[in-house]
Amino acid sequence: MSKRLGFAALSASLALTLAACGGEGAGGSGGAGSSAAAEDLTIGVSMPTQTSERWINDGNSVKQQLEDKGYTVDLQYANDDIPTQSQQIDQMITEGADILVIAAIDGTALSGQLETAASNDIPVISYDRLIRDSANVDFYVSFDNFAVGQAQANALLTGLGIKNEDGSAGSATGPFNIELFAGSLDDNNTHFFFDGAMDVLQPLIDDGTLVVKSGQTDIEQVAILRWQQETAQKRMEDLLTGTYNDGSKVNGVLSPYDGLSRGIITALTNAGYGPTLSSQPNPMAVVTGQDAEIASVKLINDGVQSSTIFKDTRKLAEQAVIAAQAFAEGNQPEANNTDTYDNGVKVVPSYLLPVQTVYKDNIQSVLIDSGYWTADEVAKGQSD
Numbered sequence: 001m002s003k004r005l006g007f008a009a010l011s012a013s014l015a016l017t018l019a020a021c022g023g024e025g026a027g028g029s030g031g032a033g034s035s036a037a038a039e040d041l042t043i044g045v046s047m048p049t050q051t052s053e054r055w056i057n058d059g060n061s062v063k064q065q066l067e068d069k070g071y072t073v074d075l076q077y078a079n080d081d082i083p084t085q086s087q088q089i090d091q092m093i094t095e096g097a098d099i100l101v102i103a104a105i106d107g108t109a110l111s112g113q114l115e116t117a118a119s120n121d122i123p124v125i126s127y128d129r130l131i132r133d134s135a136n137v138d139f140y141v142s143f144d145n146f147a148v149g150q151a152q153a154n155a156l157l158t159g160l161g162i163k164n165e166d167g168s169a170g171s172a173t174g175p176f177n178i179e180l181f182a183g184s185l186d187d188n189n190t191h192f193f194f195d196g197a198m199d200v201l202q203p204l205i206d207d208g209t210l211v212v213k214s215g216q217t218d219i220e221q222v223a224i225l226r227w228q229q230e231t232a233q234k235r236m237e238d239l240l241t242g243t244y245n246d247g248s249k250v251n252g253v254l255s256p257y258d259g260l261s262r263g264i265i266t267a268l269t270n271a272g273y274g275p276t277l278s279s280q281p282n283p284m285a286v287v288t289g290q291d292a293e294i295a296s297v298k299l300i301n302d303g304v305q306s307s308t309i310f311k312d313t314r315k316l317a318e319q320a321v322i323a324a325q326a327f328a329e330g331n332q333p334e335a336n337n338t339d340t341y342d343n344g345v346k347v348v349p350s351y352l353l354p355v356q357t358v359y360k361d362n363i364q365s366v367l368i369d370s371g372y373w374t375a376d377e378v379a380k381g382q383s384d
């Protein structure tokens with residue numbers, strides 16, 4: 001049977017007070033007390049989907065690192081289906097999970113599950129995507145998501161030649177036609193990515209350096225439900241046949257995720273762009289990305305996709321494990337941000353990691369030298 005931690009039910013301040021006094025957290029009703037041996041604890045890890053490689057890497061890293069510390073791990077993927085994720089979490093709770101690590105599909109859809117978790121004294125760690133509208137989110141581990149959006153916009157400007165990789169002014173002045181894409185509106189990150197990107201792009205749209213020829217600049221107009229590659233491809237095809245049917249060209253596309261980028265690149269390729277960024281007379285448009293998925297890293301290496309944003313899922317997993325460990329020991333995890341991530345009910349204490357922009361010329365130093373991908377995998381476009 002589960003050794004409930006009796007911790008999540010404590011208010012953060014009480015928990016902090018207890019921790020500061022060097023005391024132990026209160027034991028839950030019938031629970032094992034605040035500090036339990038890893039061997040006695042089961043951690044439920046709920047990931048959104050296996051269709052995107054990044055979540056497979058996240059799941060594997062979290063599981064591996066927790067098991068290395070002696071925890072039992074119940075890892076589930078929800079196939080991007082909200083009821084499936086809810087059921088999986090319900091089941092984790094029923095089967096005695098002591099701590100939950102959740103990357104939500106829809107950040108607003110898990111209040112019921114979190115309510116049950118709280119009443120069973122199960123701490124909840126929100127993984128990468130903030131769970132919204134619930135007081136029962138105990139900690140958040142993620143990257144600096146606003147900075148991701150800014151980095152994507154800067155990578156777009158770099159690809160167009162308006163900026164250099166080091167941030168200094170480039171030689172190109174435009175005007176350039178661009179189009180904007182955003183992720184799934186039910187993912188809290190989508191808004192941070194888009195706001196971060198627009199923080200950089202809006203002044204250049206305002207001064208005419210960048211022209212969003214479709215006129216579609218609202219997040220609702222450019223969002224792609226469930227981050228689906230096919231939906232992004234379809235939207236890009238519609239833009240090409242609708243907006244660019246007068247002989248004009250799209251020079252750049254802000255894409256927030258590699259899967260979407262590949263859909264966008266397919267649409268562009270089918271319309272005669274490329275195959276590469278240096279092809280003449282009709283070069284591939286500058287397309288950004290996120291996650292350093294292996295298929296996209298190959299495209300970057302081949303000069304087709306312009307950039308991606310690397311988020312080291314091994315380090316994120318490590319932070320989730322550190323947070324889980326703190327809860328297991330009856331402590332509050334250490335936050336490095338306590339004011340950005342308001343989930344609608346409370347500001348969730350967070351640990352945010354930095355990100356890196358990857359272009360063709362730093363694949364080696366950022367991705368290969370760090371052991372994230374091998375040179376062979378990059379050449380093949382497939383993980384081993």
Ligand code: BGC
Binds near residue numbers: 054187
């Ligand atoms: C993650 C991104 C990912 C996207 C699609 C977001 O919540 O932060 O890294 O590209 O989901 O899976």
